Amino acid sequence: MVTDTANRLRSQAEDSVNLRRKLNRSLRMQKVRALLLIAPLLIFILISFLFPIADMLFRSVENKIVSQVLPRTVASLQSWDPANSDLPNEATFRSIYADLAIAVEQRRNTRVGTRLNYESPGIASLFRKVKRGMTKIDVSSFINFFNDLDSNFRDSEWLAREFSEPELAKLLPFSASALEYWRVENPEGGQPDSYLYVSLAVELISASKAELGELERPIADFLVKAQEQLPRLDHVNLRDAFLEIDRKWGEPTVWRTIKMYSSTLTTGYLLNSIDMKKGLDGPEFRDDSERLYIKIFIRTLVMSLTITLCSLLLGYPVAYFLAHQPLRRANLYLILVLLPFWTSLLVRTSAWKVLLQQEGVINDFMVVLRIIDDSGRLIMINNQFGTIVAMTHILLPFMILPLFSVMKTIPESYVRAAKSLGASSWTAFRRIYFPQTMAGIGAGSVLVFILAIGYYITPELVGGTKGTFISNRIAYHISSSLNWGLAAALASLLFGAVLVLYWVYDRIVGIDNVKLG
Amino acid sequence: MPIDANTGFVRFEGVQKTYDGKVLVVKDLNLSIGKGEFLTMLGPSGSGKTTCLLMLAGFETATHGEILVDGKPINNIPPHKRGIGMVFQNYALFPHMTVAENLAFPLDVRSVGRDERDAKVKRALDMVQMGGFESRRPLQLSGGQQQRIALARALVFEPDLVLMDEPLGALDKQLREHMQFEIKHLHERLGVTVVYVTHDQTEALTMSDRVAVFDDGRIQQLAAPDHLYEMPENSFVAQFIGENNTLMGIVEELSEDVASVRLDGGEIVSAVPVNVGAVGERTRVSVRPERVELDERKLPSGAHTIAAEVQEFIYMGDIFRTRLKVAGNEDFIVKSRNASNQTRLSPGEKIKIGWLPEDCRALDA
Incomplete structure (x- = not known):
């Protein structure tokens, strides 16, 4: 008797579950049919309208260009206090030299200049001028420094083999990317451009000696030795060289602008569109003459x-x-x-x-x-x-x-x-x-x-x-x-x-x- | 209730109306309505009854003639100054106002003080048993409730004259019958003059003091309900009010109170001459279905008898409805009460039926 009742209850429960399932199935068919009717238009609008608009609107916060073109500079500026009226250190100038040397080849120096010019008018010309100015900067000491260590540093093939070691690429990522970029541009091989050596010099300063030593590669010894001898390059002053191209490189505003707009997402455009800008202490209104x-x-x-x-x-x-x-x-x-x-x-x-x-x-x-x-x-x-x-x-x-x-x-x-x-x-x-x-x-x-x-x-x-x-x-x-x-x-x-x-x-x-x- | 044509509270004098300049919708209307009377304008659609109501309300102007209310011509008075209450077919309750606001509207525009206004609104709502619905919106009410509110709104500013344009048309049968009595009782209680327009003859007969039957822009007959039903003056009224059996024939003999008619089937019947021409002209003899007796033996002396053949017998509960073939007319209907001794006929039976000559009226063909 008890089992009978239990069985009946169970079968009732199963019935109701079945019923709901049947209902859902019939409703799903209706929904699918309705969806099929609007599908062509929906797909058309999604592809040709909604995605492009969403992409367009995303540009209001998107800001990859600075960190893409000036990765070394951005990294180097991390330790620099923008509230400080001092200029960034020599390492930053060396970083920006390496960045811009690549950027000029990629013709991206003006693009990053244009981007930064939106925030601080006048910067664009600075980045335009580097193309000619940088050819005058003498960086032969960097090339010679590494060539003196070992003649293999002239051989891009050898360097590429060494940098294929993941540990090394992880330790000196900017140098690795500089080398890779050079090899793509110069498939016939030979001696890499100066930016690779400048990049190496910048990165080696802060690289961990112990980790360098642990690398089981011929280059490891050279790098350790290079790190020890780096102070020999102290006499090279890229800061003055940049100031010679344009005195504005000596203004902290330029570096402040680079640092402030270096993140990949920015509120800069949105602030701009309500007549504000990023200040040292958060957003601030622009001058009356700039409000629009x-x-x-x-x-x-x-x-x-x-x-x-x-x-x-x-x-x-x-x-x-x-x-x-x-x-x-x-x-x-x-x-x-x-x-x-x-x-x-x-x-x-x-x-x-x-x-x-x-x-x-x-x-x-x-x-x-x-x-x-x-x-x-x-x-x-x-x-x-x-x-x-x-x-x-x-x-x-x-x-x-x-x-x-x-x-x-x-x-x-x-x-x-x-x-x-x-x-x-x-x-x-x-x-x-x-x-x-x-x-x-x-x-x-x-x-x-x-x-x-x-x-x-x-x-x-x-x-x-x-x-x-x-x-x-x-x-x-x-x-x-x-x-x-x-x-x-x-x-x-x-x-x-x-x-x-x-x-x-x-x-x-x-x-x-x-x-x- | 005899009404003197010169002293009526509402008077139409030679009123004509045309919309397009070609066809007269209302043709030479003369009508006098007494104070406190319940007068119904009854007629098929397009008969001009609603036009008459709209002219009285002021929404249409008479092309010719004069309309007087309380002795004063109102042709040039705009509708809002006529002080006539009106109930519309679809109630026309303002949907953006609550019930109370709807009722207060006519008082507000008359600048009635707030206390007096609220008191009158409450009284009017109680009058139609809708107290407690003050804050509802019209769309939240049922049809019958909306009808009551519309009624209360037309009465709340105490007009002497209330017009109703098929106010029960949208209600179901039971509710309609119920509301008929309520409106009738309200009229009796308040003593206002009501002009009521409908195409439903039962409604007209149930509620009215007098009924004006409209057809083709004219009043065909103006009489009290019983008079109208029992003594229609022409065949339109006879057909339109209630059910009627008609037999066509030719007048054989005609005197003051009796006309002998030779029916198309050859039989001769006598009838009350109401609307007949001269001897030899065609006439339409009309008999009410309930005045016909199916059982020859039950007929009183002096009754007519005529041969009939049963076509169909319909059981309708309270009554039986028998369709017969009489003097060539296959749609001769007889209604008989469902009494225990009532004969139930079956199709094909040949019987003799009969009626009293005074129940039989000779009308226009």
């Missing part, structure tokens, strides 16, 4: 809000009119509202240029009508006014359509009921009709605002200098200044701002209340 982006961000926000408001003021009555027409006529008018979409955005913007410019149609017309004097023609383009007028016109349909679709669903009986209850037409509109169009106002405003805040072409064409948006700065950094990191940082901030606004909007209005159609 906060102002443009605020201008973008204010102008987008103005455009949204203008679209609402112009679009609401139109949507109301459309919603109260018989269906067939409403559709006809709706086509008129959508008509601008059939022309290119560029054409529409150019049309505004023709209309608004000082010698343009509107000014001419007002002069003919003697509203304004010929000498007092209004400046209506290449400023904020022009941008607001043109963008309001272009974005208006995005306001009208959601408003229309919401208004269409509001039965006339509400306003009638309000009137029959004693409300005047105005009160009925204000207290009954208007609140019910909030969903449309919200949808239209969010749509127009988000479109406006990232708009590029129209402000570029009619905005002049005062009426441009943050997107124009982003485009400038992408295509002209080639500071992609900053462009990505600005874009990330814009993206973040839109997300924040969306969140705020959701909290206040509720995104569920938004109706687009």
